[in-house]
Amino acid sequence: MPRRGTDVLNSGLEGRVCIVTGAASGIGRACIEILEGEGAKLALVDNNAQALEQHTVADDGHMRLVADISDRADVERAFGEVRDHFGQIDVLIHSAGIYRISKLPDVDDEEWDQIIDINLKGTFLVCQTAVEHMREHGDGRIVLFGSFAARTGGLRASAPYAAAKAGIGGLTRHVAAYAGPLGVRVNCIHPGFTFTEMNTILNQEARSEAFSRTPLGRGSQPSEQAAMAVVLVSDLASFVHGATLDVNGGMYMA
Numbered sequence: 001m002p003r004r005g006t007d008v009l010n011s012g013l014e015g016r017v018c019i020v021t022g023a024a025s026g027i028g029r030a031c032i033e034i035l036e037g038e039g040a041k042l043a044l045v046d047n048n049a050q051a052l053e054q055h056t057v058a059d060d061g062h063m064r065l066v067a068d069i070s071d072r073a074d075v076e077r078a079f080g081e082v083r084d085h086f087g088q089i090d091v092l093i094h095s096a097g098i099y100r101i102s103k104l105p106d107v108d109d110e111e112w113d114q115i116i117d118i119n120l121k122g123t124f125l126v127c128q129t130a131v132e133h134m135r136e137h138g139d140g141r142i143v144l145f146g147s148f149a150a151r152t153g154g155l156r157a158s159a160p161y162a163a164a165k166a167g168i169g170g171l172t173r174h175v176a177a178y179a180g181p182l183g184v185r186v187n188c189i190h191p192g193f194t195f196t197e198m199n200t201i202l203n204q205e206a207r208s209e210a211f212s213r214t215p216l217g218r219g220s221q222p223s224e225q226a227a228m229a230v231v232l233v234s235d236l237a238s239f240v241h242g243a244t245l246d247v248n249g250g251m252y253m254a
């Protein structure tokens with residue numbers, strides 16, 4: 001008997017406990033909107049308390065946690081609170097990050113350390129903490145966000161940003177090798193230029209350059225990145241593991 005599309009395309013995310021970091025803005029925010037539609041239980045994590053509070057998501061039992069993902073104590077406290085409140089953690093979509101456009105000679109130690117701390121060490125901390133919770137019940141799904149800068153060096157991205165995002169690709173494969181046998185799937189998305197708060201620092205010339213280098217001729221909406229992240233943590237991607245997915249309109253083709 002043929003299977004109906006709605007059976008095959010069921011995300012299986014209803015009632016699942018999902019942590020989204022960077023939930024107050026951009027791609028993370030768009031993930032929250034889709035996951036809410038799927039009936040997931042949500043924990044919104046961000047270090048911007050005001051933006052988190054103003055989040056328009058319906059107030060039906062979701063958690064909002066102010067935490068700095070580069071701080072081990074903060075990550076362990078926030079994830080522990082989610083585990084205590086909902087009983088377990090099923091999904092992590094890690095979208096928190098920062099972006100800088102300094103040229104190579106202008107990158108000082110402070111900028112290097114800040115970007116590596118938030119974008120790379122923070123990604124390590126949330127993975128390490130999430131896997132420890134997910135292994136308790138032998139099931140979990142994680143999506144990390146790299147960038148096309150990991151592939152190309154970036155449009156205007158600074159050296160630590162490109163290095164951190166390339167590092168996330170390696171971290172994805174390491175965590176996948178370790179956590180797969182524990183029942184935890186891990187994948188990474190490398191977005192192309194996406195219309196969010198993050199790259200409002202790019203001027204029109206940089207934007208035009210990005211679009212001219214993109215065969216689809218435009219930037220991405222946050223929802224186009226979020227949709228792929230949600231698919232990767234859903235039952236639809238049950239055999240996708242350790243992968244890096246380019247969602248960039250063809251700007252970089254492997």
Ligand SMILES: NC(=O)c1ccc[n+]([C@@H]2O[C@H](COP(=O)([O-])OP(=O)(O)OC[C@H]3O[C@@H](n4cnc5c(N)ncnc54)[C@H](O)[C@@H]3O)[C@@H](O)[C@H]2O)c1
Pocket residue numbers: 021022023024025026027028045046047048051067068069070094095096097098099118122145146147148149190191192193194195196197198199
């Ligand atoms: N927008 C793009 O064009 C683009 C392109 C490639 C990759 N990415 C990546 O996609 C992810 C999402 O980016 P976005 O465009 O939605 O950015 P955004 O700036 O709109 O949102 C990032 C969120 O992360 C939060 N955040 C920053 N530092 C934090 C910290 N230390 N602790 C907790 N939260 C913190 C911010 O408060 C913000 O709400 C990032 O990892 C980014 O590097 C974005």
